[in-house]
Amino acid sequence: MSEGSVTEAIAVAGAGRRRRAPENWRPLLLLVPAFVLVSLFFLAPLIDVFVRSVTDPQPGLQNYAWLVSTEANIAVVLRTFGTAIAVTAVCLLLAYPYAYLMTIVSDRTRNLMQLFIMMPLWTSILVRTLAWMVLLQDTGPINGLLAAWFGIGPVPLIRTTFGVALGMSQVLLPFMVLPLYSSMAKIDKRLLPAASNLGANPVTAFFTVYLPLSRPGIFSGGVTVFILGLGFYIIPALLGSSKETMISALIQQQISVFLMWGQGTALGVFLLLCTILILVVVSRVNKQGSLFPGVER
Amino acid sequence: MTTLKNPRMRRGLGLLAGTAALALALVGCSGGDDAEPVPERDLGTPVAGEIEEGALAGASLTFAGSGGVFQDGQTEALWDPFAEASGAAFTQDAFDAGKLKAMVDAGNVSWDIVNTTQFDTARGCGTLYEEYDYDQIDTSKIPEGTITDKCMVPQILYGLVVVYNTDAFGDDPPTSAADFFDTEKYPGKRTVSQSTYVDPQTVEFALTAQGKDVAELSVDDIEGAFDMYRGLGDDVIGWTTGAQAQQQLEAGEAVMGLVWSGRGYGAAAAGAPVAPMWDEWMIMVDSNGIPKGVKDKQAAFAAVNYSLGAEQQAKMTELTSYGGVNVDAEPEMDELLTEWMTTEHLDTGISPNVDFWVENYDALAAAWAGWATGS
Numbered sequence: 111m112s113e114g115s116v117t118e119a120i121a122v123a124g125a126g127r128r129r130r131a132p133e134n135w136r137p138l139l140l141l142v143p144a145f146v147l148v149s150l151f152f153l154a155p156l157i158d159v160f161v162r163s164v165t166d167p168q169p170g171l172q173n174y175a176w177l178v179s180t181e182a183n184i185a186v187v188l189r190t191f192g193t194a195i196a197v198t199a200v201c202l203l204l205a206y207p208y209a210y211l212m213t214i215v216s217d218r219t220r221n222l223m224q225l226f227i228m229m230p231l232w233t234s235i236l237v238r239t240l241a242w243m244v245l246l247q248d249t250g251p252i253n254g255l256l257a258a259w260f261g262i263g264p265v266p267l268i269r270t271t272f273g274v275a276l277g278m279s280q281v282l283l284p285f286m287v288l289p290l291y292s293s294m295a296k297i298d299k300r301l302l303p304a305a306s307n308l309g310a311n312p313v314t315a316f317f318t319v320y321l322p323l324s325r326p327g328i329f330s331g332g333v334t335v336f337i338l339g340l341g342f343y344i345i346p347a348l349l350g351s352s353k354e355t356m357i358s359a360l361i362q363q364q365i366s367v368f369l370m371w372g373q374g375t376a377l378g379v380f381l382l383l384c385t386i387l388i389l390v391v392v393s394r395v396n397k398q399g400s401l402f403p404g405v406e407r
Numbered sequence: 408m409t410t411l412k413n414p415r416m417r418r419g420l421g422l423l424a425g426t427a428a429l430a431l432a433l434v435g436c437s438g439g440d441d442a443e444p445v446p447e448r449d450l451g452t453p454v455a456g457e458i459e460e461g462a463l464a465g466a467s468l469t470f471a472g473s474g475g476v477f478q479d480g481q482t483e484a485l486w487d488p489f490a491e492a493s494g495a496a497f498t499q500d501a502f503d504a505g506k507l508k509a510m511v512d513a514g515n516v517s518w519d520i521v522n523t524t525q526f527d528t529a530r531g532c533g534t535l536y537e538e539y540d541y542d543q544i545d546t547s548k549i550p551e552g553t554i555t556d557k558c559m560v561p562q563i564l565y566g567l568v569v570v571y572n573t574d575a576f577g578d579d580p581p582t583s584a585a586d587f588f589d590t591e592k593y594p595g596k597r598t599v600s601q602s603t604y605v606d607p608q609t610v611e612f613a614l615t616a617q618g619k620d621v622a623e624l625s626v627d628d629i630e631g632a633f634d635m636y637r638g639l640g641d642d643v644i645g646w647t648t649g650a651q652a653q654q655q656l657e658a659g660e661a662v663m664g665l666v667w668s669g670r671g672y673g674a675a676a677a678g679a680p681v682a683p684m685w686d687e688w689m690i691m692v693d694s695n696g697i698p699k700g701v702k703d704k705q706a707a708f709a710a711v712n713y714s715l716g717a718e719q720q721a722k723m724t725e726l727t728s729y730g731g732v733n734v735d736a737e738p739e740m741d742e743l744l745t746e747w748m749t750t751e752h753l754d755t756g757i758s759p760n761v762d763f764w765v766e767n768y769d770a771l772a773a774a775w776a777g778w779a780t781g782s
Contacts, residue, residue, distance in 0.1 A: 185781070347647050365505040366504055
């Protein structure tokens, strides 16, 4: 940009917003420390990862070609997204009534409910996963009870997609409950009686009034859980079998075992691009309000 | 994204971008500060397990091991006594091959001795690992055939062993690799490594069961080995960590497993009714590797040489249950540990074909990736 055009532009802008303009850029200075930190520890490595994916071991797109031409990779990518979607759905189904309950109970009960949600977050994921391993294994207490009471089993629980989804949902549930609760807490409770006054039965009132109003919570919770779910490593490794391997394990293998950093970084970049794409799509849908049929904005 | 119309905002952003660029440049310039070369010392003729008092005063070494009871035992039996005798400072870290590559690529190696596999040192010899100067190491007491490349000195001798449940197969236990795959004669679930970590011995075991000689392998054999495991169908379960293998055996989830000998011993010591099958087992050796570009090679060699002493190796075995690499070592073992000690059964062990796996690593890696991800 030439010096002249800058002065010109300032003059034009200054004419429009005479009073605010001089201070306008100063607040940005507050961002400098954060920006430097993000550049150093996030952007720079990210750029490095991207560059490696197209230069290691030689320049070209061979790592991406490997990614899409290897059957195992495609299977793992599809499985990763499938698992993350399943976990998001499970979390939503469990968290929605829970968060709703939190908005109607007394303060004391709500605090207790919040404690139940937060408490698992204070325990290491590894410890919780080991506990699931004990519970779910073929010789574990759950299968023991099933055998003793119903004479069935052992039902395969560990080393199944079910086991992985269970473990992941337990870890991710708080990330669904909290945004849901915060958006539900803002909903005016009088809207529901108002709807029934106008002739809506409870089901209609829920779907036409309450659900759309709680949508911001569904979206932020859903996106958080989904994206966190994509990157899970320990739980699929311990509660799943090889048939539940997710992308993180594949990346770890390429980086730490095969020392094929080009291929590992290509997987990482691919996962990041997919995530960004999903975020863009979801935010579009969210804004236009067409996710739920019959709701027009 | 909305474009910034206000030029002052733009200038502010320009400032931010400039700061970022400067910060990045600073990061780019740092590192690579060359330390002074270490003077060559006269340590005399090396004798395994010996070092002159205070000979390495002022030196500092870091060992990156595989963690857990194993590394604790090594620290107590090998490295701490070495530090005390030689005067060198000794620290411990956790090994990861990816981290090693990062260090070597960046020219900033902070490990001096690492615990890795004989395949890794063979594969990375000269690029990731330094070649040994065997004149500085007393190799006379090392078991024959355990030095498998120029960048390694053996660290421990262990094995991939079939461990079976004695309650399930008391009178008629499995006695061959083929029995492991015979689900009619030996019904029940088997556990086998499906970790992301590539294990050539797992492949060799399946090929042994097919009657192949591991000394004469061809690339076409590799997929066939994995087909053997896949052929077990629902009867095969995987382990991804040694601890998990042990847990599956202890819980009785698997009646048979192809696991590291130390993990089988761990299950037995915890009271599980398990026993090792020594008729056909796969010998494994871990390497003492010296990372490429290490600052004080001579001190690292001296530490490795010290660790090879009979007394040190005996103590290491007592503490870790892993077989030592000094033929004169006489660890005090109880009956259980003796039963599980690989060094007592070397005559029936099958040595790996290291050269073949180094040469055909890509084919192995691709096949293993498919196996470990369930496709």
